[in-house]
Amino acid sequence: MRVVTISATYGTAGSQIGPAVAERLxxxxxDRAIPSAVAEELGCTLEEALAHDDRAEHGLGRLFSGAMRLPTVTFGGVDMYVPGAMPLAPEEFVRHTERLLKEMARDQGGVFLGxxxxxxxxxHPGAxxxxxxxxxxxxxxQTATLGSMSEREARDIIEDNDRARTAYVRHFYRVDPSDPCLYHxxxxxxxxxIPACVELIVMAAEARG
Structure with a gap:
């Protein structure tokens, strides 16, 4: 079974390329199935799981990238005091996420985003x-054009997402997600x-397999 992981900075069409590659393979x-599955497994709400997920709008990476300095942090529009805001330990969420990724890769294959x-x-062999x-x-x-927004707005969104996702990976795995040595x-x-990117990834995945 084919296994492809995609690490995508904001504005590089990861959410378009990933599904297209998966369909071809x-x-x-x-992507979104991960926090839902972890929430069910841990017996917490989806909102709690999303607060720990690196791809969520208010995910844990944003705490590590700066919000930890504040006495409160906003999740879904609700202000909460950080030390008591997350009864689910971040390490526990990440541990369960890792196990689910490995089980899915082993049992069904997949294209995994983030x-x-x-x-x-x-x-994982052949990934x-x-x-x-x-x-x-x-x-x-690209973000401004596709999202019909100003370039200033697009830059703010991209820089916020870049900081959060980089902070998540550095905190839990002690690596820089931009390090090319992590990727094929x-x-x-x-x-x-985008169609050419999909084609290149599919060809490489089939060659790896």
Whole structure:
């Protein structure tokens, strides 16, 4: 079964490329199912799980990237005192997320977006690890164009997401997610058209398998 992990900086179309690759390879696209499965397994709410997820709008990475300095942090519009805001230990959530990723990769294969997949599944036989990245100015332009917003707004969104996701990976795995040594392929999907990126990843995954 094919296994592909995709680490995507904001503005590089990871949420478009991932599902397309999964469809071509005939395996599940695994993204939003992770926090739902962890919530069910741990007996917590989906909101609690999302507060710990690296791809969620108010995920844990944002605490590590700066909000820990504040006495309160906002989750879903509700102000909460940080030490008591998360009864679910972050390490416990990450441990369960890792186990689910490994089980899914072993049992059904899949294209896994985010959540330090290249690190968690580094030892999985035949897995392909991909990084989608591009210079900030091109990601800003692409995000502004696709999202019908100003480039200033796009830059703020990108920089916030970059800080949060990098903080999550560095905190739990002590690696820099931009390190090319973690990946078999690094693609600039702001200059290489999305269909071509999909084709390249599919070809590489089939060759790895």
């Amino acid at each position: 005939g395996v599940p696209f695994v 959540r330090a997949g290249a690190v968690v599944l580094a030892g 392909l690890h991909v990084r989608l990245d591009a210079p900030l100015r091109r990601r800003v332009h 392929m690094v693609l600039d999907s702001t200059t290489i058209p």
